[in-house]
Amino acid sequence: MKEQHNLLLWKAVFVLVLIGLGFGIYASSKSIDYTWRWERIPQYIISVEPKDIRSPFDGTVQSVDIKNHSMVVLPDQGGNPFVIKKFDKANVMSGDIVFEGDPLAQVNGWRVGPILWGLITTLKLSFVALIFAMIIGLFTGLARISDNPALRYFAITYVEIIRGTPLLVQIFIFYFFIGTILNLDRFTAGVAALSVFTGAYIAEIIRSGIQSIHPGQMEAARSVGMNYFQAMVYVILPQAFKRTLPPLAGQLINLIKDSSLVSVISITDLTKSGREVVSSTFAPFEVWFTVALMYLVLTGSLSWIIQKLEKRLSASD
Amino acid sequence: MTKVSSNSIIVAENIEKIYPNNCHALKNVSLEVKRGEVVVIIGPSGSGKSTFLRTLNQLETISDGTIHIDDIDLTAKSTNINKMREEVGMVFQSFNLFPHKTALGNVMLSPLKVLKKSKADAEKEAHELLTKVGLANRMNSYPSHLSGGQQQRVAIARALAMKPKIMLFDEPTSALDPEMVGEVLDVMKSLASDGMTMVVVTHEMGFAREVADRVVFMEDGELVFEEQPDRFFDSPNPRLQRFLGQVL
Numbered sequence: 295m296k297e298q299h300n301l302l303l304w305k306a307v308f309v310l311v312l313i314g315l316g317f318g319i320y321a322s323s324k325s326i327d328y329t330w331r332w333e334r335i336p337q338y339i340i341s342v343e344p345k346d347i348r349s350p351f352d353g354t355v356q357s358v359d360i361k362n363h364s365m366v367v368l369p370d371q372g373g374n375p376f377v378i379k380k381f382d383k384a385n386v387m388s389g390d391i392v393f394e395g396d397p398l399a400q401v402n403g404w405r406v407g408p409i410l411w412g413l414i415t416t417l418k419l420s421f422v423a424l425i426f427a428m429i430i431g432l433f434t435g436l437a438r439i440s441d442n443p444a445l446r447y448f449a450i451t452y453v454e455i456i457r458g459t460p461l462l463v464q465i466f467i468f469y470f471f472i473g474t475i476l477n478l479d480r481f482t483a484g485v486a487a488l489s490v491f492t493g494a495y496i497a498e499i500i501r502s503g504i505q506s507i508h509p510g511q512m513e514a515a516r517s518v519g520m521n522y523f524q525a526m527v528y529v530i531l532p533q534a535f536k537r538t539l540p541p542l543a544g545q546l547i548n549l550i551k552d553s554s555l556v557s558v559i560s561i562t563d564l565t566k567s568g569r570e571v572v573s574s575t576f577a578p579f580e581v582w583f584t585v586a587l588m589y590l591v592l593t594g595s596l597s598w599i600i601q602k603l604e605k606r607l608s609a610s611d
Numbered sequence: 612m613t614k615v616s617s618n619s620i621i622v623a624e625n626i627e628k629i630y631p632n633n634c635h636a637l638k639n640v641s642l643e644v645k646r647g648e649v650v651v652i653i654g655p656s657g658s659g660k661s662t663f664l665r666t667l668n669q670l671e672t673i674s675d676g677t678i679h680i681d682d683i684d685l686t687a688k689s690t691n692i693n694k695m696r697e698e699v700g701m702v703f704q705s706f707n708l709f710p711h712k713t714a715l716g717n718v719m720l721s722p723l724k725v726l727k728k729s730k731a732d733a734e735k736e737a738h739e740l741l742t743k744v745g746l747a748n749r750m751n752s753y754p755s756h757l758s759g760g761q762q763q764r765v766a767i768a769r770a771l772a773m774k775p776k777i778m779l780f781d782e783p784t785s786a787l788d789p790e791m792v793g794e795v796l797d798v799m800k801s802l803a804s805d806g807m808t809m810v811v812v813t814h815e816m817g818f819a820r821e822v823a824d825r826v827v828f829m830e831d832g833e834l835v836f837e838e839q840p841d842r843f844f845d846s847p848n849p850r851l852q853r854f855l856g857q858v859l
Contacts, residue, residue, distance in 0.1 A: 513670050533709075
């Protein structure tokens with residue numbers, strides 16, 4: 295009973311400290327006279343403002359059908375008429391003369407805001423980089439323990455160069471040097487830099503995972519007639535994969551966080567869109583807290599998925 | 612090169628093994644094993660008996676000499692060593708079961724992936740083999756849920772699944788609790804009585820006496836002495852008697 299009581303006490307301490315911290319943040323923001331404007335944030339995540347439909351040319355409104363919510367505009371220069379099949383509110387009447395870019399009508403509905411766009415870009419960037427990093431890491435890890443000296447030295451050189459230089463510098467090299475030579479767009483250069491960087495770390499994780507498997511496993515696999523490749527695929531790698539999941543999870547979470555660095559080559563990821571929204575809302579505290587929360591959602595889901603995977607693989611323990 | 616006699620399934624001649632650190636593990640070891648024969652190798656630890664056994668399926672390479680299995684030169688460049696290993700089953704001291712597979716999965720893996728058998732065929736054969744080693748009720752257990760004796764019996768079934776002509780046993784009972792030694796030896800005895808060619812490295816003198824057709828004594832990387840079991844243990848050879856005095 296006594297131990298039970300103590301546990302409750304310490305849980306209460308934890309909650310109280312958290313509440314205290316929250317209050318501390320609130321109080322300190324009061325002291326610097328900061329006005330919180332959380333209400334400005336949601337529209338940058340999902341925008342519900344009506345969207346304007348603008349005229350693509352100078353012309354005359356031929357007809358506005360209020361009942362069917364459709365409209366036809368004829369161009370002055372001749373050619374095909376501009377037809378709006380569906381609108382919610384008309385800004386013009388039949389017979390009006392309009393110029394290029396004039397708002398003709400509005401449609402309601404929600405749109406993805408810049409912060410959510412940034413989140414999607416970060417997700418896309420991290421996911422593609424994750425796939426490539428795993429492939430690069432697997433092959434480099436295998437090359438690292440190969441009997442062939444050439445393969446081994448290539449792997450060591452690659453890992454040492456990548457681990458010995460900052461990611462930020464690598465991103466610049468990938469974008470300005472390799473990107474210029476191979477004519478890569480920003481996104482490809484960003485993905486390449488991230489996957490080459492993370493691949494080097496994954497290679498080391500996979501190498502240590504394979505080397506941690508008892509040599510008897512390879513011997514047993516070979517003794518029942520498997521070749522090196524089969525023994526790797528069916529016996530060693532499944533065991534090594536299970537053992538390397540926790541460090542792999544850490545590395546992949548790092549990849550998501552490191553992806554924020556690609557904003558330096560003007561990829562509008564979550565971090566860069568955060569910066570853009572700050573400049574239009576003047577609410578930096580709120581925006582950066584929101585951005586942090588979104589990164590937390592991404593990394594949290596990834597570690598949840600990996601935990602599930604770990605649980606499923608532990609059936610043989 | 613000597614003519615290979617056709618009723619010898621294993622012919623090892625003048626095997627030398629020198630490790631890169633200059634450790635001379637095998638010195639001029641020669642051994643012939645006939646079809647269906649059970650040969651037991653005994654000797655003190657570090658005598659090279661496990662090393663010699665492992666050269667017979669090339670888990671250990673040799674520095675000099677020749678090994679013929681079923682008239683095929685094991686060390687020739689043209690020999691497909693993976694193909695040869697299908698014919699030579701091996702049972703290890705530490706079982707080396709695949710921990711991520713069930714007992715059934717362990718036995719089925721190689722027939723599925725190497726022999727490319729259908730899942731139904733492989734499963735049927737694995738069932739039969741596991742029943743044969745007395746594990747019909749533990750088919751779906753993972754190795755970590757099996758006792759040492761049960762794991763070793765799964766390992767024997769796994770080796771048998773490739774339908775080998777020869778079975779090599781590397782101290783199969785040394786890692787077992789005493790009460791589990793019997794169950795593994797029983798499986799090996801029934802295998803021997805089925806006519807399997809077996810080379811067994813062991814410290815089980817009872818097994819050697821009862822099952823072996825020939826007992827081989829190794830010491831310091833040399834094959835000192837070989838004899839039929841009934842005469843072997845009474846031999847006056849001083850090196851053998853010194854060893855037997857220590858273990859018996």
